[in-house]
Amino acid sequence: MKKCEYCAKEISYHDMYCCEKCKESAEAYYTKRTRLQKIISVLNILGTCLIAVGIFVFAMQNFIGAMMMAVGGLAVGSVTLLLPCPTDNMIKKHKMEKAVKLVRIFGAFLLVFGCAALVLAFFRM
Numbered sequence: 330m331k332k333c334e335y336c337a338k339e340i341s342y343h344d345m346y347c348c349e350k351c352k353e354s355a356e357a358y359y360t361k362r363t364r365l366q367k368i369i370s371v372l373n374i375l376g377t378c379l380i381a382v383g384i385f386v387f388a389m390q391n392f393i394g395a396m397m398m399a400v401g402g403l404a405v406g407s408v409t410l411l412l413p414c415p416t417d418n419m420i421k422k423h424k425m426e427k428a429v430k431l432v433r434i435f436g437a438f439l440l441v442f443g444c445a446a447l448v449l450a451f452f453r454m
Contacts, residue, residue, distance in 0.1 A: 337424035355425055362414055369412055376405035383446070395450030402443025409436030 330339040333350035346352040379401030387394025413436065415428035423431065 332424060334420075335425045336367050337427065358425060358429075361412075365412060366414070367413055369408060372408045373405055374400040376408070379404070391451050391453035394454060395446050399443050399446035399450055402439050404448055405445075406439030406441075406443050407438060409433070410434075 331342050332338065333340050333347040333351055334345055335355045336347060338347045338450045340347045343353075344432060346355065379397050381401075383394045383397030383399075386397060387393070410433055413432035414434045415423075415425075419428045419431070422428075
């Protein structure tokens with residue numbers, strides 16, 4: 330059986346969604362994603378670069394490197410948690426509802442990483 334593109338319930342082969350609510354939710358998600366995709370991408374790239382550079386700077390300057398990792402982790406984690414954007418392959422494999430939950434879990438881990446880096450910065454000061 331074919332599954333709903335949003336909630337992964339079994340449906341007939343002629344349908345794409347199981348109900349109107351799933352269809353509306355999927356369309357709302359796709360419009361929001363296309364509208365905010367550039368902003369999310371820029372924030373993710375900048376945050377990831379801050380984390381990477383902070384790891385190398387941490388070897389020379391503990392406080393500055395840890396603060397860079399903390400800012401990058403908190404930025405990427407909060408963006409990922411508030412505006413989850415799973416990839417199309419992830420949506421295809423897990424369907425939208427589960428893919429968004431998985432991305433939010435990853436965002437929560439990034440927030441924990443950012444908080445841990447912040448604590449490390451103040452203890453290494």
